[in-house]
Amino acid sequence: MKIEQLHKLFIQCNSVCTDTRKIKKNDLFFALKGENFNGNTYAEQALKKGAKYAVVDEASFNTSSKTILVENVLETLQNLASYHRTYLNVPIIALTGSNGKTTTKELINATLSQKYKTVATIGNLNNHIGVPLTLLSMSKDTEIGIVEMGANHLKEIEFLCHIAKPDYGYITNFGKAHLEGFGGIEGVIKGKSEMFDFLINNDKTIFVNGNDSIQIEKTKHANRFVFGENHLGLDIIINFIEAEPFVKSEYNKLEIESQLIGDYNFNNIAAAIAIGHYFKVEDRDIKTAIENYTPTNNRSQIIQRSSNTIILDAYNANPTSMRAALLNFEKQPNTKKIAFLGDMFELGKDAEKEHQNITDLATSLNIEDVVLIGENFFKTETALSSTKRFKYFDDLKDWLNGCNLENTSVLIKASRGMALERILEFI
Template sequence: MITKTVKQISEMIKIENDLSEFQNIEVRGLSIDSRKIEQGNLFVPFKGENSDGHRFVEEAIQKGAAAAFWQKDVPNPPLHLPILIVEDTLLALQELARAYRNMLNVRIVGITGSNGKTTTKDMTANLLAIEYKVQKTEGNFNNEIGLPLTILALEEDTEIAVLEMGMSSRGEIDFLTRLARPEAAIITNIGESHLLDLGSREGITEAKLEIINGLQENGLVTYYGDEPLLSEKLLDYKGNIMIKTFGRRGINNIYPVDIEQNDNGSVFSTNVSNSEFKLPVLGTHNVLNALAAMTVANQFGVPYEKMNEGFAKLKLTNMRTELLQGRKGEKIINDAYNASPTSMHAAIELLSHLPGYKNKILVLGDMLELGPEEKNFHLKMGESIDPNKINYVLTFGKLGEWIAEGARKKLPADHVFSFTEKQLLIEKIEKLVDEETIVLVKASRGMKLEEIIAALQ
């Protein structure tokens, strides 16, 4: 993590006040939450519409913070304390991260996409760790606050940092990539998340492609080559970068030749290696995420033959195709972290093709932020379910009712149920499950379907 004196920080970014009294104080790391202060941290308060972190500056220093930022337009700064007055605390955080990143001899991998960013980040970091000292974005620290904090948490001897880059509108990834200056970038896919903000999949594509704006010269961008919107933009790209594709089809630089699924994950082979790869993660879509990670790791010199070492140690961030067990012996796939039409289709495909179960139950909730076509997306999702591969469909939420409406066109009416109360949904699931049952749970983050999973365990 960043370890600098107050004087050194004042040389990295513009400070508005005299710090000579405190210039030798050493800062170690940062915190934006006064409840999580660690000894020596720099506390960064933010001024919001409904709350103001400046109220907690003195408390943070009492708890062990070495110093704190203070926004210029906030009155009554406690100047008897080590306060660094800046024009804007968020901009100061970002500029400090930029200056620190430029001091480090670190190579950066940037990852964006509509779905699979966090999973691909975890895979990429594991594969690169076979040969390098690696750090990665923790949790979902992938925005204009989280990414600077991740950079400032990098150790000075870190060789590669794998950084997730999220967005909700145009220009956000452009800012993040120019700050990070990646040597390699992955675009996992183009889905329907943020249609409400960006209006179309074409708009989402443009926003994701901003990651190239900060890519270093001769850097690598690898993308999902089965997506026409990406291919149209990148096949004739004139910039001085390398372009590689991954996907299901043989037109890609790397693609799966064979995939076998079981409770323990996937076993697959590819066109680029004679090795067989064992991925301890469920879902064909995660094999595609693995191909993206493998492309970048190989570009950084990790041999394909060693990659199973990295896959064997893989542990995904929670609530992403996590296999659990319920009280009645049923298996539960917890994929409740988030959902879009693309990722929900992938989850349905996963459950449809998973062998070894007599009873397969889909528990699906609302997919949010899909714009004016949201009802149609949910209806079509229900219509896509194969009654020969799925036994029951249970939905939660007002939009989930449209999934049920579509599913009733395929499954018997007494095998499709719709709920707006979680307790009633839980009681229904408990009546349907036994030791030969597997339940998959998926919805947007706001639906909090992990509460259903907790009740079944």
């Protein structure tokens, strides 16, 4: 079946679904395959649960007038999404970067939705499946789409850009994330910059953080809108005031106080302000959007437990974000401080060095107790006697059961796979 024909059927459906547990009536089901499952085997179940059609790629499952046989289900999903994006011709803002992508995306969406009907990536569904699903969730009512793009190898951002065909783009930063896949920091810069390449080659617009010299250099021949703190060559000036603990910024004589901690969040806020300004959102509405945004999903959340203040930042971690979190944590008010740091994943050959670097930093700061969890942190060395190491979380649990924290500031930071939010059960 040609994509044009499939698109006509898709328009008749309510939404796209790839999980039979979430099927709703009149969905279009795509029978994706994974390492441990074959979506084709669920096609009949999807139809029984109310799906209008099921897209399969194995002939033995093409058993009904409601099944659609294609050569490859995943490629068909991607091609349909790209076709639908062209069909709608909605302005698309693409977003990538090493740190802060999801927070920045949520801030941009909060700001633009003050004036427009927006659709944005849900959570961090930012890969070769998530991007198509985001595009297919847009309708003729959508006025602006905001698409987050993640990658851990070269050519992934380029591929996602060819699916989404963004009109605008922003890269949050270039940090030490996914070093194993990218082969080092230079690979990270090259991989993330694939978005710049696409936008420049297609004469589109790039939002640029004027405080980032790499961004400035790579976009010097681009159509760009530059924001930053007070210096020459900016299209809009946004100044940092403080982060004690919440980030305050100043824009167009307005003071904006967010619910985000850490000065590293200033750039994320500034990007949302700049993009809101570019799309002519009223200043007061920009202020409202930023001030009302509350972080969720283990991202820089502030949690109060009796006399303890917890910074839960356990959604993800890499050397760049870990360093920023620690430096910010040291600035917290003068209570006792304890940092729980879990392993950072996907660092490849740099894992030993980067975990040791973070250990050295953490133990040099004004933090009374540093608790390291995971196989990589367990291997690190330090002369500081107050540093605790636990190879596995179960080992940490025994220590936590005897640890009665009072009047303490707590940082919990690790890669997602460590699931360090489990510490909350003991505080």
